[in-house]
Amino acid sequence: MNTIAATAKPAIGRGMRLQWEPAQKAHVLLYPEGMIKLNGSAGEIMKRCDGVRTLSEITADLERSFATTGLGDDVAAFVAMALQKKWLEMRS
Amino acid sequence: MSDAHARPGPPLWLLCELTYRCPLHCVFCYNPVDFSRTGAELTTAEWLRVLTEARALGAVQLGLSGGEPLVRDDVETIVAAAHDLGFYINLITSGVGLNEERLQALKRAGLDNIQLSFQDSTRQMNDFLSSTRTFELKSKVAALIKKYEYPMVLNVVLHRLNIDHVEEILAMAKTMEADYVELANTQYYGWAFKNREQLLPSRAQLARAEAVTQRFRAENGERMRIFFVVPDYFERRPKACMNGLGSIFLTITPDGTALPCHAARMLPGLSFPNVKKASVEHIWVESSGFKHFRGDAWMKEPCRSCPEKAKDFGGCRCQAYLLTGDAANADPVCDLSPHHHLVTETVARAERAAAQSAAAEVIILDPLYSTHDQDENDTRAMAALCQSLLRLRDASRAALIVVHHVRKSITRYEIGSAFRGSSALHAVGDSYMLLTRPSPQLSTVELRFQFRYAAAQPPRLLQLDPQTLWFSSTGQLPAAETPRRKVEKADVTQALAGLGPQARYSQLREQIMDRAECSKRTAQMAISVACQQGWIVQDNGQYHLPL
Numbered sequence A: 001m002n003t004i005a006a007t008a009k010p011a012i013g014r015g016m017r018l019q020w021e022p023a024q025k026a027h028v029l030l031y032p033e034g035m036i037k038l039n040g041s042a043g044e045i046m047k048r049c050d051g052v053r054t055l056s057e058i059t060a061d062l063e064r065s066f067a068t069t070g071l072g073d074d075v076a077a078f079v080a081m082a083l084q085k086k087w088l089e090m091r092s
Numbered sequence B: 001m002s003d004a005h006a007r008p009g010p011p012l013w014l015l016c017e018l019t020y021r022c023p024l025h026c027v028f029c030y031n032p033v034d035f036s037r038t039g040a041e042l043t044t045a046e047w048l049r050v051l052t053e054a055r056a057l058g059a060v061q062l063g064l065s066g067g068e069p070l071v072r073d074d075v076e077t078i079v080a081a082a083h084d085l086g087f088y089i090n091l092i093t094s095g096v097g098l099n100e101e102r103l104q105a106l107k108r109a110g111l112d113n114i115q116l117s118f119q120d121s122t123r124q125m126n127d128f129l130s131s132t133r134t135f136e137l138k139s140k141v142a143a144l145i146k147k148y149e150y151p152m153v154l155n156v157v158l159h160r161l162n163i164d165h166v167e168e169i170l171a172m173a174k175t176m177e178a179d180y181v182e183l184a185n186t187q188y189y190g191w192a193f194k195n196r197e198q199l200l201p202s203r204a205q206l207a208r209a210e211a212v213t214q215r216f217r218a219e220n221g222e223r224m225r226i227f228f229v230v231p232d233y234f235e236r237r238p239k240a241c242m243n244g245l246g247s248i249f250l251t252i253t254p255d256g257t258a259l260p261c262h263a264a265r266m267l268p269g270l271s272f273p274n275v276k277k278a279s280v281e282h283i284w285v286e287s288s289g290f291k292h293f294r295g296d297a298w299m300k301e302p303c304r305s306c307p308e309k310a311k312d313f314g315g316c317r318c319q320a321y322l323l324t325g326d327a328a329n330a331d332p333v334c335d336l337s338p339h340h341h342l343v344t345e346t347v348a349r350a351e352r353a354a355a356q357s358a359a360a361e362v363i364i365l366d367p368l369y370s371t372h373d374q375d376e377n378d379t380r381a382m383a384a385l386c387q388s389l390l391r392l393r394d395a396s397r398a399a400l401i402v403v404h405h406v407r408k409s410i411t412r413y414e415i416g417s418a419f420r421g422s423s424a425l426h427a428v429g430d431s432y433m434l435l436t437r438p439s440p441q442l443s444t445v446e447l448r449f450q451f452r453y454a455a456a457q458p459p460r461l462l463q464l465d466p467q468t469l470w471f472s473s474t475g476q477l478p479a480a481e482t483p484r485r486k487v488e489k490a491d492v493t494q495a496l497a498g499l500g501p502q503a504r505y506s507q508l509r510e511q512i513m514d515r516a517e518c519s520k521r522t523a524q525m526a527i528s529v530a531c532q533q534g535w536i537v538q539d540n541g542q543y544h545l546p547l
């Protein structure tokens, strides 16, 4: 499943917008005529996908922020799913 | 039971109908039939206040629609303010009035998405439907939208007059590089409710359009997402109305009336407040118009005790009101509703009207099962279906050709009675043609005939040319198919003589079948006739020739 290069730079998909919604206490992903409410970890991953940082930098940042290790597989799996749904796209 | 008095969640979706004015005049328009009686449009400042208050409540998706919103020259101002507030902004437009200058200004203001609505991909139909020459303009607008890198949603409202063009519509959408295509069937409110018998497609049209859409998806992949919305008149369960009225959706009409759905103004006994007089928060949280259908305390049977009520919220209140006269009834689209027949009857009337207006001489239902949702094993259902076929024939004055499949096991000489659901079907047809394969080893098929008012033709054998997919007559019939001759006295007596001094019934029958090449039943008849005539004698279960 994990075929994404660690150097790939994920970014929010074209035409989509990620933002924090206080009323829903969640990150939401907005797209034409629709919206997805993200859970906590999805929101934390997505907000780091800025098209500048690589997948491994994002993972390292998450591990630092949450004082943990071994998030690599989970992050990669989420990013793969989000790419497929076009929530994210890759920048080189 | 969910509580109508608990504080509701945010109105996530805010739809601002900026104006009812529109240069087009579509037959399926959602606009209230009596919109000329509504009050003055909100000013720019009033719209900005609505946006601010709704955003504070948690509204996040914003639709700007009309009428044609671009008729107003403050759309750019409204978009800029909405963008600063953090809305995701969708402009819903017919494209009229969207030139390059405005597109640029809207882009700078922060517009996120454009939904371009089309009536059809063929210019002729488009012009006919909206009585304005707009098609070329829309194609140009679509190109501009892509030039400014907006995501683009193409929305095509389908109905009987354009649903046969789905293939061209999808091809057009692909050329225009649309990101999303909504093939939305008309919802029957407003003008469309009054015109519904002219607008409702036939079941066969719908099935064809869905098949075309499926094929297009299969061939073109996911780059362009296609949503096909079936008109709910053809369903057995209603569509869920945006999580129930008053739960996520807030519409503000051009004069400032707040509605839980764009059509809700028709619902009697509810008063809907105006944003000129009340805050959006008060309207959303406190007003009776929004509270009334929140939760499920308002429900009647069968919804009240139905396990599906959390899924569909009893369907559409507006449809319940329009069709049954009581907005608290189950949506009659639901086949548990005692009013469901109102929907099925409308569909049937529309099918007849479609046939009539087409002035067809021949109507082909191919195959029959694509035109109904009845159980073909249910004789009563099939009898009712046959009655509607007869009505269709009478209303249209056309010949009906019904393509249908046969039962699994049919006997050698059956024709009309061989069709699935047969006794009912057999009673209404005037002529039958049956295609069968005489044996799996043969590449020929046999075509049999039966006519109610004329002598049957002999069966024909047809050969399929796999290259051209063309059937040609092979001219000859296999031995078993030679026209059967009568079983004569000699056939019986000689058969019996050939079996020795005496024979059992079954032996004799087989022998006759062999000699006369007849069916078992014919052989049995021949034996009983021969006994009556005294040509042969039956004694203790054994047959012999008279001495």
Ligand code: SF4
Pocket: B237, B238, B302, B303, B304, B306, B307, B308, B309, B310, B312, B313, B314, B315, B330, B331, B334, B335, B336, B337
């Ligand atoms: S009875 Fe009411 S709640 Fe149940 S499925 Fe039908 S419409 Fe929905």
Ligand code: SF4
Pocket: B240, B241, B242, B245, B260, B261, B262, B263, B264, B315, B316, B317, B318, B319
């Ligand atoms: S009540 Fe009916 S018309 Fe109104 S939003 Fe719900 S489904 Fe649509």
